[in-house]
Amino acid sequence: GAPAAAKVGEAPMLATGASSDPIVLAPASTDSGPEWGIKAINADDVWATYGKHGEGIVVMSADTGVEWDHPAIKEKYRGWNGSSVSHAYNWHDAIQNLPEPLDDNDHGTHTTGTMVGDDGMGNQVGVAPGAKWIACRNMDHGNGQPSTYxxxxxxxxAPYPTGGDPALDGRPDLAPDAINNSWACPPSEGCSANTLKTAFENLLAAGILPVAANGNSGPACATTNDPPALYDSAFSAGAVDITITIATFSSRGPVTADGSGRRKPDVSAPGVDVRSSVRGGGYANFSGTSMASPHVTGGAALLWSVNPFFRPLLRITECLLEHSAQHVRNYWPQTCGGDSPNARPNNIWGWGLIDVLGAIQYGPDSDSDSVADKCDCAPLDGGAFDSPSEVTGVLFAADRQTLSWDSQGSTAGSGTSYDVARGRISQLRTDGNFSHASCLASSIPATAVTDADAPPSGDSFYYLSRARNTCGIGTYGSMSDGTVRSITACP
Incomplete structure (x- = not known):
């Protein structure tokens, strides 16, 4: 659920079913220049150095909703064209199915402002003010459940309009590039450790970066225990203050809820006294890892706008933000999960405070394939920088002899090659496996192959393809039960 509020001067509230974000009200008057958090992650230096502010990138708020016409974020709403508004494909309400955006809590408007906010009048509250935003309301006054998340x-x-049919009206081409998740789903809302695991893995598989608040149950170790922060598929953020010291309330790892012992958080970002937009056109200072997470989401948008090459490379995007991160202090000596005192990454602040300019400029890149050595699985092979994934887009041309598929050159490297296995449908039915498949093509650099053979009368051929490069060999896909297809036809 969404965080609860604390009165001015109170210490961070303890979680009561969800991580809580202490809130301090700030004057609604105009502030001058970028907020401290933007400067701390060097987002303003990216603006000055590259002239980019997140242009071409779409971020999504999954939160309590958004006051869409707030002056700091209205011009950045994808549904606003400068003179009229359309909420179709840009807003979804999982609570009441309302056709127009609203925020019943301030929280979603605040986190959206941290991602993209700038009213043009000095209130530079957002990391990537050139990006566009869309939103989905997944909580009712701060309370959600697995179904709404x-x-x-x-x-x-695959966004669809209010009242539309997801299967018929869904538009994958309008999906966001990244989603900010400043919420937690504790047992009181119906979540166990793995309840949302598949959903977050599906986001990654769809090419969407899920960023999550790491939780506010610190300073004890092993307090990152609620979805989604605990997942490997969620890029989670701890919170630091203006002195670049980890917040006492910021949850620590390792993750124990699923037995993984996973290190968390992944990185840290500004999350104490963060000024951003709230309902009524105003501004307020909030504190919590909910405030750290949108700094990271906005940081990814900035990185991608400067170098779109990294947009489909989510693992490498995370790696660049991690390895370029800056050291974080703690108020007292602390180790969690067996970390040594000087370990980096660690279970207190992860890799450190993100540095967006540092991520963009991170190197060296020994093989000149645009991916820094530390984030390149084959740092001396210019034709490979990531392991191949499952081949997609397989189809026959009109000649019914030419089989083609999507290239993985942009996601795995220009040196990626492909295997194609062929078999008879009748044999597959008899065997129940692919033991009689033959190798039609092995390690070909092309993304198409021609098969002039015709199957025996009354039979048909099936075809399966996989990709390979120096970093590894992909799969031929999975069976309906989720198991990976086992085919040994191609060496």
Whole structure:
């Protein structure tokens, strides 16, 4: 659920079913220049150095909703064209199915402002003010449940208009590039450790970066225990203050809820006294890892706008933000999960405070394939920088002899090659496996192959393809039960 509020001067509230974000009200008057958090992650230096502010990138708020016409974020709403508004494909309400955006909590308007906010009058509250935003309301006054969280994630992968049919009206081409998740789903809302695991893995598979608040149950170790922060598929953020010291309330790892012992958080970002937009056209200072997470989401948008090459490379995007991160202090000596005192990454602040300019400029890149050595699985092979994924887009041309598929050159490297296995449908039915498949093509650089052979009368051929490069060999896909297809036809 969404965080609860604390009165001015109170310490961070303890979680009561969800991580809580202490809130301090700030004057609604105009502030001058970028907020401290923007400067701390060097987002303003990216603006000055590259002239980019997130242009061409779409971020999504999965939160309590958004006051869409707030002066700091109205011009950045994808549904606003400068003179009229359309909420279709840009807003979804998993709570009441309302056709127009609203925020019943301030929280969603605040986190959206941190991603993209700038009113042009000095209130530079957003990391990537050139990016566009869309939103899905997944909580009712701060309370959600698995079904509402999943509803928003499914909508994100193929947005559809209010009242539309997801199967018929869904538009994957309008999916966001990244989703900010400043919420937690504790047992009181119906979540166990793995309840949302598949949903977050599906976001990654769809090419969407899920960023999550790491939780506010610190300073004890092993307090990152609620979805989605605990997942490997969620890029989670701890919170630091203006002195670049980890916040006492910021949850620590390792993750124990699923037995993984996973290190968390992944990185840290500004999350104490963060000034951003709230309902009524105003501004307020909030504190919590909910405030850190949108700094990271906006940081990814900035990186991609400067170098679109990295947009489909989510693992490498995370790696660049991690390895370029800056050291974070703690108020007292602390180790969690067996970390040594100087370990980096660690279970207190992860890799450190993100540095967006540092991520963009991170190197060296020994093989000149645009991916820094530390994030390149084959740092001396210019034709490979990531392991191949499952081949997609397989289809026959009109001649019914030419089989083609999507290239993985942009996601795995220009040196990626492909294997194609062929078999008879009748044999597959008899065997129940692919043991009689033959190798039609092995390690070919092309993304198409021609098969002039015709199957025996009354039979048909099936075809399966996989990709390979120096970093590894992909799969031929999975069976309906989720198991990976086992085919040994091609060496």
């Amino acid at each position: 999943i509803d928003c994630m499914e909508w994100a992968m």
